[in-house]
Amino acid sequence: MRIQLSAAKVHNDFIRKVEEMSGQDLLKCYQCGECSAGCPAAFAMDLLPNQVIRLLQLGEHEAVLQSKTIWLCAACQQCYTRCPKGVDLSRIMEVVRDLLMTERGDKIVIEKLPAETLAEFPQQAFISGFRKYTA
Amino acid sequence: MRIPYYPGCTLSTKAKGFDRAARDSMAALGIELAELKMWNCCGATFPLSRDNLLDLAGPVRNLVSAATESDKLAVACSTCFNVLKRSNLVMRNEEDKREKINFFIEAEYAGEVEVLHLLEILRDVVGWDNLSKAVKKNLSDLSVAPYYGCMFLRPPKEMGFDDHENPQILENFLRALGAQVADYPHRAECCGNYIAAFDLETTKEMSYLILASARKAGADLIVTSCPLCQFNLDRWQQDLAMKHGGFRPIPVLYDTQLLGIALGLDATAFDLDKHYVDPRPLLAAKGLI
Numbered sequence: 341m342r343i344q345l346s347a348a349k350v351h352n353d354f355i356r357k358v359e360e361m362s363g364q365d366l367l368k369c370y371q372c373g374e375c376s377a378g379c380p381a382a383f384a385m386d387l388l389p390n391q392v393i394r395l396l397q398l399g400e401h402e403a404v405l406q407s408k409t410i411w412l413c414a415a416c417q418q419c420y421t422r423c424p425k426g427v428d429l430s431r432i433m434e435v436v437r438d439l440l441m442t443e444r445g446d447k448i449v450i451e452k453l454p455a456e457t458l459a460e461f462p463q464q465a466f467i468s469g470f471r472k473y474t475a
Numbered sequence: 476m477r478i479p480y481y482p483g484c485t486l487s488t489k490a491k492g493f494d495r496a497a498r499d500s501m502a503a504l505g506i507e508l509a510e511l512k513m514w515n516c517c518g519a520t521f522p523l524s525r526d527n528l529l530d531l532a533g534p535v536r537n538l539v540s541a542a543t544e545s546d547k548l549a550v551a552c553s554t555c556f557n558v559l560k561r562s563n564l565v566m567r568n569e570e571d572k573r574e575k576i577n578f579f580i581e582a583e584y585a586g587e588v589e590v591l592h593l594l595e596i597l598r599d600v601v602g603w604d605n606l607s608k609a610v611k612k613n614l615s616d617l618s619v620a621p622y623y624g625c626m627f628l629r630p631p632k633e634m635g636f637d638d639h640e641n642p643q644i645l646e647n648f649l650r651a652l653g654a655q656v657a658d659y660p661h662r663a664e665c666c667g668n669y670i671a672a673f674d675l676e677t678t679k680e681m682s683y684l685i686l687a688s689a690r691k692a693g694a695d696l697i698v699t700s701c702p703l704c705q706f707n708l709d710r711w712q713q714d715l716a717m718k719h720g721g722f723r724p725i726p727v728l729y730d731t732q733l734l735g736i737a738l739g740l741d742a743t744a745f746d747l748d749k750h751y752v753d754p755r756p757l758l759a760a761k762g763l764i
Contacts, residue, residue, distance in 0.1 A: 412674065461706065464484070
């Protein structure tokens with residue numbers, strides 16, 4: 341993958357918003373990989389959790405916005421729990437989702453959920469899911 | 476002893492058995508779980524964006540309601556517990572957010588209430604020895620895998636009443652009930668949470684890891700304290716058995732259901748018949764129901 345770095349790109353407006361809304365300093369991460377090792381959904385992700393933060397550090401947020409990864413995050417807090425630098429990656433994931441949805445629309449269309457799913461699942465799944473998957 | 480109790484929406488509907496078992500069991504141990512006079516949905520997930528104050532208003536309203544009744548609030552569902560406890564910490568520690576939320580919901584709340592999980596109440600108010608003395612059934616032939624999930628333990632700085640990498644509260648609970656504890660490494664791995672409603676295949680695999688691990692450790696049964704964990708672990712086992720040869724479905728109970736059974740209470744109201752993997756044959760074979 342070819343990445344072209346520039347001063348303007350590395351700390352661009354999107355990245356600034358991510359840092360402010362998540363309250364996290366992206367540069368604290370030194371890429372140890374604990375987050376990726378502990379993430380229960382990493383096996384299904386295209387970008388690993390540590391790759392997500394690395395791309396954000398480099399100002400390459402578009403790749404993150406297009407990933408499946410941010411939608412597979414279950415907010416389980418394992419990454420934050422294990423990070424030796426105390427970076428809360430779960431907050432970063434949430435903010436990236438929120439910013440993306442604010443700009444490009446909700447991830448899901450609630451009306452299109454199958455009736456059987458709605459009938460069967462505990463409503464807890466929808467309350468939290470709708471909060472994560474819609475703006 | 477009377478403690479205000481927050482059931483949450485799922486315990487009031489899809490997981491009534493969990494709620495009923497909680498109330499009956501705690502009553503048998505001398506603790507009345509008194510449902511809050513006014514409560515609303517906690518939101519089922521703690522808002523992680525720093526400028527999202529609106530999603531904190533819901534859980535905080537429950538704390539405000541609890542504060543009118545007592546300085547303690549008992550919660551059975553681990554997810555509700557996580558949301559309420561984390562929201563409570565915001566109101567205690569973050570002055571600017573506290574002011575804004577109080578202004579919006581027209582309250583003056585500063586975190587006076589202590590949010591307690593039923594397991595904490597069992598450990599600290601009832602005590603494991605007293606719990607053991609109250610047990611009427613013999614669980615010594617039952618191997619139980621404790622499943623913590625995520626919301627109970629993490630983030631440890633905020634939830635922190637047990638070691639998040641080597642928790643023991645569910646193990647101690649099970650031992651107090653006289654059951655054998657199945658030691659397996661996946662007891663705090665995520666079940667998939669809400670991902671189940673949007674990417675089921677991924678969630679099934681996440682659940683399978685936990686289920687297979689518990690079986691490998693010799694467990695007859697899994698206990699949990701979250702309705703979504705219970706559902707994710709319980710619901711897909713038939714599909715998983717077809718996909719993963721040799722996997723034997725394993726019943727998943729709520730901690731309060733097992734508690735009620737151990738205390739010799741009438742389990743017919745605990746909705747054991749609503750589980751996808753029927754626990755009743757196993758429980759009957761062990762002489763427990």
